[in-house]
Amino acid sequence: MKMYAVHGKILHVNLSNGRIWVEKFGNDLLSMFIGSRGIMARLYWDLVKPSTDPLAPDNVLMVGAGTFTGTPMPSAGRTIVTFKSPATGRYFKSSVGGDFGLKLKMNGYDIIVIHGASEEPVYIYIEGDHVEIRSAKHLWGLDVRSAHNELIRRHGVHADTLLIGPAGERLVKYASINVSIYNVAARGGGGAVLGSKKLKGIVVSKGATNVEVAHPKKYYELAMKVVRNIMKDEALIATAKFGTASATMGLDSTSTLPVYNFRKSYWEHAYKNSGEYYVEAGYLIGRVGCAQCIVSCHRHTKTNKFGGVDTVGPEYETSNALGGNIGNADTDALIKMNDLANIYGLDTISLGSVIAWVMETYERGYLKGIVKELGTEPIWGNVEAALKLIEKIARREGIGDLLAEGLSRACRKVDPETCKWAVEANGLEHSRVDTRVAKAYALAFALNPRGPDHLHTETFAEFGFTEDAKKLIERITGHREWAGVGKVEGRPEIVKWHEEMYAITDSVGFCAFITTAGFAVDEYLMSELFTAATGIGKDAKTILTDGERIVTLERMIQVREGRRRIHDTLPWRIMNEKIKTRDGKEYIVSAEELNTMLDKYYELRRWSKNGIPLPDKLKELKLEFTIPEALKALQSG
Amino acid sequence: MVSQGYEVNTSQYLGKCTGCHLCELICSFTHFGKSSTLLSRIVIWKDKAKAVFIPMVCISCPGMPCAKVCPTGAIVKDEKTGMPKIIESKCLGAECGKCVEACPYHAINFNPEVYAYPLICDLCGGDPQCVKVCWPGALRIVELTKSFSKERFLLATQSLTKLKEVLKELRG
Numbered sequence: 001m002k003m004y005a006v007h008g009k010i011l012h013v014n015l016s017n018g019r020i021w022v023e024k025f026g027n028d029l030l031s032m033f034i035g036s037r038g039i040m041a042r043l044y045w046d047l048v049k050p051s052t053d054p055l056a057p058d059n060v061l062m063v064g065a066g067t068f069t070g071t072p073m074p075s076a077g078r079t080i081v082t083f084k085s086p087a088t089g090r091y092f093k094s095s096v097g098g099d100f101g102l103k104l105k106m107n108g109y110d111i112i113v114i115h116g117a118s119e120e121p122v123y124i125y126i127e128g129d130h131v132e133i134r135s136a137k138h139l140w141g142l143d144v145r146s147a148h149n150e151l152i153r154r155h156g157v158h159a160d161t162l163l164i165g166p167a168g169e170r171l172v173k174y175a176s177i178n179v180s181i182y183n184v185a186a187r188g189g190g191g192a193v194l195g196s197k198k199l200k201g202i203v204v205s206k207g208a209t210n211v212e213v214a215h216p217k218k219y220y221e222l223a224m225k226v227v228r229n230i231m232k233d234e235a236l237i238a239t240a241k242f243g244t245a246s247a248t249m250g251l252d253s254t255s256t257l258p259v260y261n262f263r264k265s266y267w268e269h270a271y272k273n274s275g276e277y278y279v280e281a282g283y284l285i286g287r288v289g290c291a292q293c294i295v296s297c298h299r300h301t302k303t304n305k306f307g308g309v310d311t312v313g314p315e316y317e318t319s320n321a322l323g324g325n326i327g328n329a330d331t332d333a334l335i336k337m338n339d340l341a342n343i344y345g346l347d348t349i350s351l352g353s354v355i356a357w358v359m360e361t362y363e364r365g366y367l368k369g370i371v372k373e374l375g376t377e378p379i380w381g382n383v384e385a386a387l388k389l390i391e392k393i394a395r396r397e398g399i400g401d402l403l404a405e406g407l408s409r410a411c412r413k414v415d416p417e418t419c420k421w422a423v424e425a426n427g428l429e430h431s432r433v434d435t436r437v438a439k440a441y442a443l444a445f446a447l448n449p450r451g452p453d454h455l456h457t458e459t460f461a462e463f464g465f466t467e468d469a470k471k472l473i474e475r476i477t478g479h480r481e482w483a484g485v486g487k488v489e490g491r492p493e494i495v496k497w498h499e500e501m502y503a504i505t506d507s508v509g510f511c512a513f514i515t516t517a518g519f520a521v522d523e524y525l526m527s528e529l530f531t532a533a534t535g536i537g538k539d540a541k542t543i544l545t546d547g548e549r550i551v552t553l554e555r556m557i558q559v560r561e562g563r564r565r566i567h568d569t570l571p572w573r574i575m576n577e578k579i580k581t582r583d584g585k586e587y588i589v590s591a592e593e594l595n596t597m598l599d600k601y602y603e604l605r606r607w608s609k610n611g612i613p614l615p616d617k618l619k620e621l622k623l624e625f626t627i628p629e630a631l632k633a634l635q636s637g
Numbered sequence: 638m639v640s641q642g643y644e645v646n647t648s649q650y651l652g653k654c655t656g657c658h659l660c661e662l663i664c665s666f667t668h669f670g671k672s673s674t675l676l677s678r679i680v681i682w683k684d685k686a687k688a689v690f691i692p693m694v695c696i697s698c699p700g701m702p703c704a705k706v707c708p709t710g711a712i713v714k715d716e717k718t719g720m721p722k723i724i725e726s727k728c729l730g731a732e733c734g735k736c737v738e739a740c741p742y743h744a745i746n747f748n749p750e751v752y753a754y755p756l757i758c759d760l761c762g763g764d765p766q767c768v769k770v771c772w773p774g775a776l777r778i779v780e781l782t783k784s785f786s787k788e789r790f791l792l793a794t795q796s797l798t799k800l801k802e803v804l805k806e807l808r809g
Binding site for chain 1: 662673686
């Protein structure tokens, strides 16, 4: 049967024995799981055992292009990477922009599944039906930018790459996977998974395949509607102009900007970490668009300091993680650090969290020997120390070897007491928003299968920064006044809607900015788009049910991997130390507050008190194949 | 949008393009009913390391070097838009490709593996779809006045110079 929008083709590559094969799928799977993220979660269920070691050959890493990717749909070019994470030890999905997904579709595939491990460094080259595993001996050790340029020289200007840097090769637990050099599937250590497989990367050729949709005329009209919606969206206009770091001043004003390792939530130098400042001070050279994205929030920046840096970024998260979080108001240094993290292949959120922890730990009298090693004191705002730490972590040199393990492991080794200011949970360093003040974020972060992080369910509307955001909160909860920080009302409902919408957003390839940060596409328009693209009929209600199916399957995967209510939690500091806002109010996420929200949320989802989806719900969502595991978990408690 | 006495043109503004490829996808989609970067009449060239993005598209140079070299006279000027137009029944396709080589601006996209004939921008008959989706503003519709005609050549030449630089760097 002919498929629309997708090719219905999964490319499998086994690096252990060199086997390459194509698996086909049909509309039944697409209708149930919508696209990349959903389908790969389904594949993960069959392919990755609960006992699998994330860095062993039997872990798989999957790369999937969105259902709308390759069609003329604006901002729908995002790619999903799915694997078992060496940071969290569980199922992990990461989303990335760039051109890789578009080129993958142009080569006739929707998803790549990488099995096994090679003995020698290799890369995979894909040119339509011609797929090859090639030697990467000459690329091993190269930074991402150099490796990309080398591969482009060989495979043509219109090819694209997915690569790891030296950090991934050395199995740094928060090594990233980079697409088009500067677009990063950063979180969870996917780079280390590729490193463990000795896979430097994947090259997709310019591609000679095309993508068709089921109802071209309707689809064209809808695409133009999305274009118009994007152009008039307040949040997206700001993002286009000032990048994601346009968020800095908004978070500063609402006292949700974590600085000095979450000891303050606003900062007098915040402006130096803001997108507005990058433009005003002349750091911005131009804008960079991911595939199909007319918002083009990525930044092309330059500084003449530090020997001259011409690069892309920093994003908001980086601007804060390596900015205020480590007391850094030196924008030139920030740009340099961002570039180093990019080309070495490091997640800037985890990296900044680790450096901030080193600074606080040193301040509290530990790690005294580090001064000799760094040649400088790791005190707040010392960019020289930060730059040295980045080099050491990427190469696992000296103290870098310990720090490369991530906060949860490093703090225990140094002294369990230091784990109190290691701002992580479930093995993942906390994203750059203060969840003590933003309560829907707190609940979403606690439930997130990735750990305390924003890019799985971002409840940005909670802030009520724009009229559209307030309207959305009203639409979900019935209460417009529930938009705003510090409020606990309706948070389980807000999180539930966002989780479902986000699962669909990821699966079709849309950027989250289109649906849950900006509001150009809601579930009504989304269902129309999906129907016109694939020919599979959906409405707003059924598409959210599909989102619920994906969210529930991901939960079942993690339940099978041992996740329970006790893991739906936040870092120690967030739950035990109060934060003072600009206007003198104090906030914390108490165990009681989190438990109340979790109880309500589990009830909405029909999960047990211990966070296990109940069999009747699984049946309703057509996830019968997971029921035996649910029963096992319910019995064992 | 097009009325008699007007000529409409897309123009390239170096530095405004963010390299998102949406123009290519909407171009192929509206012309062929399917999307492919190889079926587009506009091509985005990139140096990703330096974040340089260069859209190349026909600027309908008055001399029409593409038409001059065509051995079968398959390239004519479209009266409504002023753009060169390929009469496919006369075109030799993959056997020839002379127009592609003759175009000074790399503005003819020819991939015989996906389509038998070269592709040249036709301004969608006067209502260019790429312009509609280009929010970054790299593509615009501009009335073809004498002064703009000059500016357009300047911009195209700048793009070309940059493209040559980029290709030299990337191809090593």
